[in-house]
Amino acid sequence: MKILVCLSNVPDTTTKAKFVNDNTALDTTGVQWIINPWDELALTRAIELKSDAANSIENITVITVGGKDSEPTMRKALAIGADDAVRIDAEPKDAYYVAAQIAEYVKSNPFDLIFSGIESADYNGSAVGGMVSEFLNIPSVSAVSSVNIDGGQVKITRDIDGGHEEVSSELPVLAIVQKGIAKEPMIAAMRGIMMARKKPLNVVAPMEVEVLTDVVNFELPQPKPPCKMIDPENVKELVNLLQNEAKVI
């Protein structure tokens, strides 16, 4: 079985939002770039699955659409345990563009199980995974909190309103994963970091894809009024404010 994990290279989640060029671009001064947290959990789960020989996973590939500046993030994924990496050499213009590029690669390099994170920490689109599956005309399962392999069958658990359910699917399948899929993201060991340098990172030319959306500019949220502090001896006052001022109870 071959696994593909879609990765997004995003600013560290503690990055403060500041914009430049008339608020059309993020100020990347001093920004740390990381593997999108959900993608990192997906990669972790893929490696856990591969570590069990009974699952017969021959290969884990990671893929991204991005410029050369995304390569440290791909090397990190290789250090954690991916076997090879693919970088489609283009600026990720929007989710549709990114998904079309990934799907095009997969059409000539098939995989059995494709992972993507439920959301990217930058544009919060929750879109690439679902789009890739539709481009490929394969099933997708979203809100996935667990993936196991049992006798060549992929067993997926997904969250539903008020609970969860087990889903089995024909292969190939694309799993859009969220919290729960792996407990903690795996950390690269020194040996992994050394090995990562020798693992293949293939750069692929993009294809022509129409871009359907354009970001005009960014805005920062309105500053909020300061927090009203209430005496812990007078909790009734809080209830009064919630009822009569905020009108939320």
Added chain:
Amino acid sequence: MSVLVFTENWDGKFKKVSFELVSYASKIAEMLNTQTVALSIGNVQDDELNKLGNYGADKIVSVKNDKLNILDNQVYTSVIAQVAEKEGSKVVIIAQNNMGKALAPRLSVKLKAGLGAGVSKLPSSVEPFTVFKKVYSGKAYSNLVIKSDIKILTLAQNSFEFEENNKSASIESFEPTLNDDLFKTKVGNVEKQTGKILLTDAEIVISGGRGMKASDQWGPIEELAEVLGAATACSRPVSDEGWRPHEEHTGQTGKIIAPNLYIAAGISGAIQHLAGISSSKCIVAINTDKDAPIFEAANYGIIGDASKVLPELIQAVKEIK
């Protein structure tokens, strides 16, 4: 031409989000001078379907087919696309929740329609079609132009005040084409609690963090939730410790919620936690540390031990109920 809105029901009753979606869609239909078509998939009776008319639907397309009892993303996408085509829909509105995240991206490819994910306001213009959406997990917003002929918008939760707008909507049933080879997934075991308030649907959420000290200290949180008719949630360390199920984890990598009232007890408010709750209308923080970042995000704060403050709060709420 039309604006199509995909509604969701739970056991035959529309979820609150469906009324928000229909109300939002009808406002966009007004901007485009066209009609609002609401799609319902599932076993929903006519008197329930008619409720969509109260929020501005002109027409309700009802699809009832036992093959659709389970969610298969590819199949559902095909059904929505068939209805969109039949109704000449130029805009499709879906919720930004588990269901919407599963379907909207697929539909975007199927209809070659640009996606505005997680919009929180009406479009500022329809020519060019410009939407306002959250980015960087709520730390900023972007104005996004969708250039394609058909547009898909997913509406961020609790971001739009819905209002009644009575129309006498017509109900039409529709039989989609469902080829057997489209069905590639099967659902096995289902574990589902009924009657519980859904965290993502709840108007009030009571949430506990590490400051609650241990898993057996959740009594006051559950009791306050019960007296307020609220759902319960928790911070990441709490779900990582296994004190509470991961379904309750709110924050950057957990659930993103936007209730009217969010009460954070013993939660310090790391930036990743705030990413999941910052769209709440009113935030109350209870924490022993006066410098905890949660107080910067909160509207009301109490510096104190949650295990002492919560029982008093429960008492005070009971007195007004």
